[in-house]
Amino acid sequence: MNRIASPKNNRVKEWKKLNSKKGRDKAGCFIIEGPHLVEEALLCHAPVSDLIIDESFQIPAKWHTGNVTTWVVASSVINELSDTESPQGVIAIVENETKPIELNPEGTYVLIDGIQDPGNLGTIIRTADSAGVDGVILGSGTVDLFNSKVLRSTQGSLFHIEVTKGNLNEWIDRFKKGGIKVYGTALQDGVAYTKESDPGGYALLLGNEANGVSPDLLEKTDQNLFVPIYGKAESLNVAVAAGILLYGMKQNRVNQ
């Protein structure tokens, strides 16, 4: 066990840099906090390098911390590193290691084009995990995956399914070449998802909260889907729409 008493410690200063995208990109790692996220990272064998715990924090027996450097620190250090109002006494540093997404003709994939709200992105990843999605690809203009609010909203699903950054134009080509149907989401030239029959594997392309999917990407999709609005709302929240579409497509499959 290593001990750090002061938030002015140089190592703490290095860790603190991980609270910015620039710092994360430079260091190639990110910071997670709270027992739930840290537990998910450890149980899923994510590359956790450091575990930073408050003096009063008890490490649960099921956490395998074999290769992890553990630091017992003063509460002031946790407060310095934490992004929340009520830190929960445990933080971990995780290496940013993305595994390649392998295409399976029967798989389901989600493509994200410019989602800006961290809560929305995290919730979509959590929803994709729930719906049994095989991989999520984040296009340019999307909020940083390792933003603390995104991580919190994933509720750990980030460690369950493959999530990677990529060029959506190239990914759409790759899916189509691999015989995987690509659905855009748009009212224009779209069909209600309830009318769509089981495509086997497919990729679902979700767009920015205000502007939707970029027109140049929509042009390349095999088909565009929309969620019918039965009331007076103009639109749905994008994470809610993702849930309706992913589960609805599954329900279409079951009903055939």
Place this chain on the structure above:
Amino acid sequence: MNRIASPKNNRVKEWKKLNSKKGRDKAGCFIIEGPHLVEEALLCHAPVSDLIIDESFQIPAKWHTGNVTTWVVASSVINELSDTESPQGVIAIVENETKPIELNPEGTYVLIDGIQDPGNLGTIIRTADSAGVDGVILGSGTVDLFNSKVLRSTQGSLFHIEVTKGNLNEWIDRFKKGGIKVYGTALQDGVAYTKESDPGGYALLLGNEANGVSPDLLEKTDQNLFVPIYGKAESLNVAVAAGILLYGMKQNRVNQ
């Protein structure tokens, strides 16, 4: 047109009290901001009493402001009243007038038991509106409907469907007496929503983010539903689950 130049004006001080639940409860009105929400309130004939605009704000021609007192104010007044980092130059005061929810045996209703996150409550109301829900009833322990983040997340759906506070125990009795099936949401003694056939009208009971629906309410439901998890996530966000259930039940209906 009335003018207010200073944020220290007494009327501004009274309006500012509407940023707290206590102030709203005392005054019987609430505050909304931004052109989209204000427009929805006006177009839906919500009881808007005052419209407060920045000197540079242009009132759109389609806004009928006949009975509304309009105040042209300094930017500092808007900043004083606004809850956002980038105020958009328009605020309105709306009377808190809840209309009774009438029960229709073919209708769909949502009951909210103790949802705490403002974004979740607002998003559920927006989703309910999209799914054609007839009314939403907020039980005790639920975040205040007129909290600015709730209002913002509704995207105006608050003005499209009836939303009221109520005793959920009594409402469940009322639904059952009216021949409207009440579904809880719980894994325990639950069935996958995809297995449930069309009940005609129904009420869906959603629970707190961490603890779910209160056990005493779950005991009174006709049936409990759950959303199957196909991946490794422990659960779904409650607003996403609401969307999947409300749209999934509709899809069951279509497929019969």
